[in-house]
């Protein structure tokens with residue numbers, strides 16, 4: 001390909017979404033990534049549209065709303081959605097005490113309060129809504145093929161600084177997630193370890209979430225042929241090894257609220273490190289006429305925010321280029 005106008009560093013969902021958005025806008029883009037997209041944190045995301053472990057809410061809300069619309073339009077295209085691993089599913093979030101409606105409730109379809117009959121024992125409140133589920137091992141390869149269609153090359157290359165990219169291109173987008181700690185020396189980025197268990201899906205088709213319950217985070221996310229059970233959120237823990245005790249505990253917690261999981265075949269366990277930060281870094285700087293856009297620190301919501309942040313990045317590039 002001819003010299004890229006933009007180098008996106010990072011091949012997770014943030015980088016691939018930015019590259020797609022920019023390529024669709026007619027920009028010549030190249031992606032540099034230390035690991036193949038299927039080996040990123042993004043590939044182990046559960047992944048349900050839901051703003052979780054991410055701030056600030058006044059920026060997150062509009063980004064999440066864009067993501068909702070984009071994923072819903074893919075899912076509602078019934079020839080495309082299942083092929084690329086994007087589904088709309090009804091979800092119920094459970095609470096042991098009544099709580100105010102979440103600030104994002106206005107962005108989702110079919111929002112309502114659960115009826116008492118819908119609440120498992122021990123819960124006194126629930127919200128029901130429809131939201132996208134994204135099966136990352138299917139979705140990420142589709143994004144790669146989309147980028148290929150736009151002529152965007154994905155180069156496996158780790159860099160120690162932004163300099164090599166800035167030497168080649170006038171615009172660099174930094175979507176390195178946890179890697180931003182070292183790449184740009186950002187000490188505000190830290191890992192929050194997550195572990196999930198995959199079981200065969202059977203007839204389950206409703207997402208179930210209990211983020212605040214006394215037994216720990218519990219979620220059940222039916223995808224295509226499997227269902228992802230979670231979860232774990234361990235601040236500053238870097239281990240990618242499975243914790244077998246957590247595996248057992250996750251399955252027990254989930255089966256308590258969804259008894260149909262009992263006896264389902266276990267298909268695998270995944271561990272990933274959420275790239276958390278006190279707030280998402282989406283800003284830009286100009287050095288010697290070159291534009292650097294930073295887009296990382298999406299915590300437990302990188303998939304949810306991917307398209308909204310990519311739009312924001314595209315707009316910053318357009319403003320810079322005039």
Ligand SMILES: Cc1cc2nc3c(=O)[nH]c(=O)nc-3n(C[C@H](O)[C@H](O)[C@H](O)COP(=O)(O)OP(=O)(O)OC[C@H]3O[C@@H](n4cnc5c(N)ncnc54)[C@H](O)[C@@H]3O)c2cc1C
Pocket residue numbers: 009010011012013014015032033034035036037040041042043044045046047048049050157158159160175176177178179180183193194195196271272273274275295296297298299300301302303304305
């Ligand atoms: C168990 C679990 C469940 C989750 N569930 C959900 C969910 O349901 N919904 C949701 O929205 N989110 C979820 N998340 C969060 C989501 O996975 C992350 O927020 C998201 O993957 C972040 O994407 P990213 O592209 O910014 O980072 P990453 O996926 O980590 O990608 C970073 C990229 O940068 C590259 N890189 C890093 N350093 C360098 C360097 N020096 N040089 C070159 N390349 C570099 C890496 O190789 C990689 O390609 C979950 C996370 C976990 C762990």
